Amino acid sequence: MRIITLTTDYGFRDHYVGALKGTLIRRIPNISMVDIAHEVEKFNSDAAGFVVAHAFPFFPEGTVHFIDVGIHYGHELIFYLVYSEDHWFIFQNPDIGNKLFYEREHRVWAINLKANHPFSFFLDEKMLDTIAWLLNVVDPLESLGSPLAQTPFDRYPLAPFKQGNILIGYVEYTDHYGNLHTNLPEKMVREFTEGKRFQVIFCGESMDIYDSLVTVGATTSAALFNHVGKLVITVNKNSAKKMLFNNTHVQVQIALVEW
C-alpha cells in the first residue's frame, strides 16, 4: 500500500489533526500516514505549495500527498487529483496547484465533492473513496479516465526575468530559521551566467554563492543552492530575515561582475 503524507494549517492545539487522522484510519484501517507539516501559515496556500514542493521529492515514488490549507469559503464543490513526477496530490484549493505545478509537468483530474461539510473537506465521502482507492490500486493511471485537457494551474505571476545584464528573481518563502528561499533555479542561473563570475545582490548587499555551509565565515551572508536546486540566502548563525529584510516578494538579482 502507498504512503499518504499530510500537510495542513490545522495546528496542534485543536481537534482538527485528530479528526483528520481518525477519519482516515476509520476508512482505511491499515493506512500509513506521515505528517509533513501541520503549522503551515494559516490560509496561506502559497506557503503550503512551497512546503509540499520541497518535501515531496524525498518520499518514495507513488506516495500520495494530502494538502488542506486555505479556506473553503466560496469554493467550487470539487477537489483536484494531480499526478506529477510519479507522485499523487489531493487538495481542494486551486492556489496550491498553481504554486506546486507551475514548473512541473502534471495531469489533473477534477472530481466532484459529494457534499461540502463546513470546516471539513476531509469528511467528504467521495474524497475518502478516492484516497482509499489510490492507496491500494496497483496502477492508478490505468483506471483513471482522461485528465483535464487544460490544466487549471496556470497562474504564477512572479517568474524570474532578465533585465540586461541582470537576472531578477524574488524571495518566495522565509523559513523559521530566517533563511530566504528564492524562486531562482540553479539551472537558470548557470545558463544565465555561462560560467562567468557573478554575484547575488539582495537588499543592497552582494554575496557569493557557496557550495556548502561548512565554508561560510561567521555572520557572513551567503547564497547557496538547496536540495531542490533553488537559490537560498542565509546568514551564518543568524537569521537572514532579520539581518537583511523581512518580507517575501523582495527582489533578488544575479549580476555578472567585472573580473
Place this chain on the structure above:
Amino acid sequence: MRIITLTTDYGFRDHYVGALKGTLIRRIPNISMVDIAHEVEKFNSDAAGFVVAHAFPFFPEGTVHFIDVGIHYGHELIFYLVYSEDHWFIFQNPDIGNKLFYEREHRVWAINLKANHPFSFFLDEKMLDTIAWLLNVVDPLESLGSPLAQTPFDRYPLAPFKQGNILIGYVEYTDHYGNLHTNLPEKMVREFTEGKRFQVIFCGESMDIYDSLVTVGATTSAALFNHVGKLVITVNKNSAKKMLFNNTHVQVQIALVEW
C-alpha cells in the same frame, strides 16, 4: 489490537512527548499511537475535554483515548477509566471528565494509581497495565467489574438556557483560526425555533445560519453547525475572535425574528 490516541499539553519543545511515547512503546511494543494534540492550552482541562470531544467520534469504535492535561498537584491517587459511545478514555484530571461526559452516557471506573510519580502520571505501572490490557483484550466490558454507581462527572455549570423568546448559549472554545465554538447543539436550536425564522446574535451583531461556508460572502460573519452538531461562529477569511470578541464564556443568543 486497538489504537490509542494521545492528547496532552506537553508541547513539542521538551522531552515529555518522547518520554510518554517511549514508555508506551517499551511496555507495549506493537502499540499503534495517534497524536490528537500535544499543544492543548497549558493546564486547561476544559480545552482538553473540548478537543477530545471533537476528535474522538472520528476514530474507529473501541479506540482508547489517553488524555493528560492539567496539573497533578493535590490530586487523589486515582485515575479514571471511562466507556462512552463505544470508545475508552483514560485520564487523571476529573475536570476533563466533567467536560467530556456531561452530555454523554458513560460508565466510570476509578482505579488506584500504584504510585504518583512527580511530573509523570504516564509512568504509573497500574495505568500502563490498564492500557496494555485494554488495547489487547477482546471484550473489556466483560472482564471489568461494576462501574461506579454514581458518576463523578456531574459539574458543568454553563448549560444553554431559555429566556422568553431567546435561547442563550456561550462560547466554549476558540480555535486557532479564531472560530468561536458555542455550546449550542443543533438539535436544541431546531427544537427551540420550531422551523420559524431566527437569527444568531453575538456581541451586538446578528447573523444567519449557513449550510456551508461555500455560500458565505466575503468578510461576512456567519453561524454554522459543525461536524459534531454544535453552533460555530466564523468570519469569512478572517478571525471571528479578532473581529467580534476574544473571550470564552461570552453569551450567544438565538432569537426568533419577525418575518
Place this chain on the structure above:
Amino acid sequence: MRIITLTTDYGFRDHYVGALKGTLIRRIPNISMVDIAHEVEKFNSDAAGFVVAHAFPFFPEGTVHFIDVGIHYGHELIFYLVYSEDHWFIFQNPDIGNKLFYEREHRVWAINLKANHPFSFFLDEKMLDTIAWLLNVVDPLESLGSPLAQTPFDRYPLAPFKQGNILIGYVEYTDHYGNLHTNLPEKMVREFTEGKRFQVIFCGESMDIYDSLVTVGATTSAALFNHVGKLVITVNKNSAKKMLFNNTHVQVQIALVEW
C-alpha cells in the same frame, strides 16, 4: 528492527520534518520512527542534549536516536555514532555530545560524511547507510571497529560544587510549563546532606523537597526529584520561571539547616 527517534529544531511550519521522514522512509521502507521533539529551541545544542537525555531512557534498549540541532556552518565533515546505556545516538554537532554524555559512560565512533549538503545533514548517504545498518543488524557492537580512544565529549563546565556547608548547582533547562530543571542529581544531594535536614535555596526563596506534587500546597514553590533523578523547582499551578526567575545558569543552593 530497532526503532529510531527524531529530535530536531526543524519546526512544523516548513518542509524540513517532511524531507527528513521522506528520506528515511525511502531508504528504509519498513522504518519505525518516533518523534521526540521537533521544536527544540533553534540552534540550541544544550537544549537538544537535555531533551534527549530526559527522553531516551524511556525507550526500549537498542533504540537509535537521531538528533539534528545546531548549525552546520564550519563543522568538520564527520558525524558521531555513540553507544551509551544500551542506546545508540547519531548526530553531527559535538556540543550535543558534551551535554548528553558528560555524566554517562559511552563509546564514540567518528564517521566521515560522504558530502555535506547545504541545509541537509540527513541527506548524507554515509549517514543513511549507517542508520539503515544500525536499525537492522543484530549486534552492532560486534561489527563496529574500535571506538575513539578518547572521547571528544569532555566539555561541560558547570558541574555542581560544594562551598562549605552549601552544595551549589544551576538551572540547566526551563521547560514550557516554566519548571526549572537543575543539574543537581538526587544521589549527590543525598550524599551531601547525609540524612540531615536541608533546604533548597533559589533566588532568595527557600523551599522544601517534596516526594510528590500531590502534597504541594496552592501556589507554593517546591523542589522535587524528577524521573531521571535531577532536582526540579516548580510552583503549584504556576510557572516557576515567571514567579522566581527566568534564566538558565542561575545558581541553586542546597543548604543544611539548623534543626
